[in-house]
Amino acid sequence: MTVMSAVTSNTEVQTMKAIAQTVYGGPEVMGLVEVAKPTPQETEVLVKVRSASVDAGVWHLMRGTPFLIRLIYGGLRRPKHPILGSAIAGEVEAVGADVTQFQPGDRVFGDLSESGFGGFAEYVCAPETAIAAQPTNLTAEAAAIVPVSGVSALQALRDVGQLQPGQRVLIIGAAGGVGSFAVQIAKALGAEVNGACSAHKTDQVQQLGADRTLDYSDPALTQPDQPYDLILDTAAYRDFADYLPALKPGGTYVMVGGSTAAFFRAMLLGPWVGKRRDRQVKCLAAALNQADLLTLKTMIEAGQVTPLCDLTYPLAQVPDAIRAIEQRQVVGKVAITL
Ligand SMILES: NC(=O)c1ccc[n+]([C@@H]2O[C@H](COP(=O)([O-])OP(=O)(O)OC[C@H]3O[C@@H](n4cnc5c(N)ncnc54)[C@H](OP(=O)(O)O)[C@@H]3O)[C@@H](O)[C@H]2O)c1
DSSP, X not given: OOXXXXXXXXXXXXXXXXXXXXXXXXXXXXXXXXXXXOOOOTTEEEEEEXXXXXXXXXXXXXXXXXXXXXXXXXXXXXXXXXXXXXXXXXXXXXXXXXXXXXXXXXXXXXXXXXXXXXXXXXXXXXXXXXXXXXXXXXXXXXXXXXXHHHHHHHIIXXXXXXXOTTOEXXXXXXXXXXXXXXXXXXXXXXXXXXXXXXXXXXXXXXXXXXXXXXXXXXXXXXXXXXXXXXXXXXXXXSOHHHHGGGEEEEEEEEEOOBOHHHHHHHHHHHHHHXXXXXXXXXXXXXXXXXXXXXHHHHHHHTTSOOOOEEEEEEGGGHHHHHHHHHTTOOSSEEEEEO
């Protein structure tokens, strides 16, 4: 499939391989293309991508659903950003004149979701604030799965959920991208961790460090023996109100993601319904933050968090990687190897 052609007859133009799309749709709309290699602006770094990762946000952007995502990122009728890919790890190849933090050869990881994406390519330009030195004890594949999912888990637990040592937390979707980081980060923050996932994934969630696992059909999900201080819902496929009885008075439910309907119900009605029942209902809006990338680097180097990379695919098979995530075949994350 020819998706785009930025290659001109000018043989001076350096090119690179990328996975791109010009219309919204399923993984079949993506194809391997040859495009011009980017050049960094003054404040940008040119990264030779060693690995990128796939997360739920990628398939939302690929499909253009929910529709709101088209308003947020632009591209009402067709994708504004033909090359997706937010989370990357790689090596700095060149830096703009005003870059102060990095130099060629540095190994970095980062999140391109606020700078136009482009991670599914051999090279990408990123503002220096979007990247950080990668954890020294990780391969590029393991580092590339950290930036979006790890930062989201950290911000949901620490900032939105205000998790304290000794508290009981329930993580719903514990085998997912965000969930697999949340289990480990919650343990590192000193919590007692309960992880909910599909029945055949409970062993892996236990290995991540969960004190207890339960599958989605377990009644203890909404009626536990002992109520939770915090519920982190990364798989919101039932109504937030179902979980309120499972919280202690004053406890907090944090909606991270799931179905669009469930997310909007929690966002619009959650604060009001929660207040009436003496519970807090909050929604995460994760934001790229270089300091949080460095916090995760420290936790990873200290052995508190180990990114769980389940599958790897070459660049040309990004569509297969997205299918695997959509079809819930993955435990943890999927990485793209370049
Ligand atoms: N608000 C924010 O700022 C923010 C930031 C990051 C992500 N998100 C959102 O958070 C959600 C999770 O992201 P992720 O990257 O962790 O996704 P993921 O890797 O695909 O994980 C999703 C999890 O949802 C579980 N699940 C339960 N019922 C499901 C159903 N009916 N259909 C599909 N999955 C179901 C799956 O459980 P099993 O694996 O046990 O089968 C899976 O572990 C996504 O909706 C994403 O868009 C939001």
